[in-house]
Amino acid sequence: MLDETTLEQRLVTLERAVADLQGKSQSQSTSENWLEKLIGSVSDQAAFIKSLEYGRAFRQADQPVVQGNQEL
Template identity: 60%
Template sequence: MVDPATLEKRLITLEQVVFDLQHKFESKPSPENWLENLIGSISDDSAFLEALEYGRAFRQSDKPINDADK
């Protein structure tokens, strides 16, 4: 069994962390427009372009091959 003093100390630490997280979350203004949440979320353009290319390749792989294209 855990020592009561240790348990109390851990509980106090946990309560402080929860308080800090709640304060951080509540003090952050939430934008009205959902798009404002996404702006700036892709900071690395090369990674974004690579992801677009993977998506394009995936969509193209699902298309049937025409005999005229061969």
């Protein structure tokens, strides 16, 4: 079992961590539009289009193959 001094130290550490996290979350403005931050973030359009193609192929590969009225 932990002694009282160790528990106090751990509690102080946790309180500091919580205070830091609260400060970080409050410093970020929630009124900013997330879409405006995202627009223009892709610098290589060809790579972006290729990644979309990979995602589409991956999703389609997961679909059952249908021939006639039967799934294979």
